[in-house]
Amino acid sequence: MTFVQLIDCRTDRFEELDRLMDQWVEQTRGRRTATHAVVGRDRGDTSHLVEIVEFPSYEEAMRNSKLPETDRIFREMTALCEGTPTFTDLDVVRDARLNADTAGRFFEVVTASYDLSPLADLVEEDYHDHDPKNEQDVVGLKALTRELDGWRASFDFRFRVEDRMAQGDRVCTRWTWEGIHKGDFLDIPATGKRATMTGMTVLRFSPSGKIAEGWWEYDRLGLLGQLGVLERPEL
Template sequence: MTFVQLIDCKTDRLDELNRLMDTWVEQTKGKRTATHNLVAKDRSDATHVIEIVEFPSYEDAMRNSNLPETDRVFQEMVALCDDMPTFTDLEVVRDERLNKDVCGRLFTDALAGDLGLLDGLLTRDYHDHDPANAPDVIGVEAFRREAGMWRDGFDFRFTVEDQIAEADRVCTRWTWEGTHKGEFLGLAPTGKRVSMTGTTTHRLHEGMICEGWWQYDRLGLMGQLGALEM
């Protein structure tokens, strides 16, 4: 279970505290078990600073605490603070990555299911970057037509393999599998079962997808369909 530690302190030496954290990151390279470190200051009191450190588990946090570098940096941190920092240990009971969910639904629910759901997932001026399309597809209706071309040509489904989210971006690694049931790019239906893998990076704004960048093996797909045979 993910474990989070909150370190609460008062200091007017935030720049020195940040440099101290840089030193700890460098000295614990290859040994630390922390996966995410965040330092924030109170908007109403610039001397009130909270550090948030995330670990895969409580046991990992304890191993991190036992590193000599961690103990040394902690003693230096205390010297920078007005009072002894306080610690709050938290077991994470819910961790919902909302942007990941939106992008996952685009693949599994909308593109492979109900294209009407695109209205609740994409902004009206959605900008789609696909190396197979020139110019780019702009707008949710244009993207719906592009998706419809694939739906006319194949019965297909997406499997979301991995997702990585940071700030307003989500990168999804997916597998696509389909049966060639209708005309696609001038190819008559073959009935062949085909598949491909790809990655898509999406940018979100206010909970909706506003931009997307696609990378996938369309050439390999055309080969599976027999379009590249001599």
């Protein structure tokens, strides 16, 4: 179970505290178990700081606290603060990564056999799409829908998600695509062949939580080879 520790303190010496945190990050490289750290400053009281540190589990957090650098940095941190920092230990019971969830829903809708109208709830009207297959970028939700309908007319396919990573306003999905060639694709008549390809998609989200931009990279050459339209080079 993911574990989060909240460190609450007051200080007017944030720059020194910030440098101290940088030292800890550098000195514990390769040995610390913390996976994510965020520091927030109270808008109503700029001396009030809260650090949120995430660990894979409570046990990993305890391992981290036993590092000699952690103990030393904490003592130096206390010296910079007004009073002793307080700690709150939290077991994470819900972790909703909203943009990543929306990215997952996007791939589900694209693959579904029914119409693409649910995309209106996921994608901005002025969505901007970057696909190496296209000479010009696709701009607009309606244009994206036509592009996807073209793929769905050419193949019965599905995406299998291999990895998904979210950072800031972007979500990267590494996927495997599997399809059956049932209709014209790039002027290639239907072959009935099964094909697979791998690729990655980076989606950028707007402040409203909808998908605003997308970048696609995939093995198009490998796909064409499986459809039998590429000649094997002579050895």
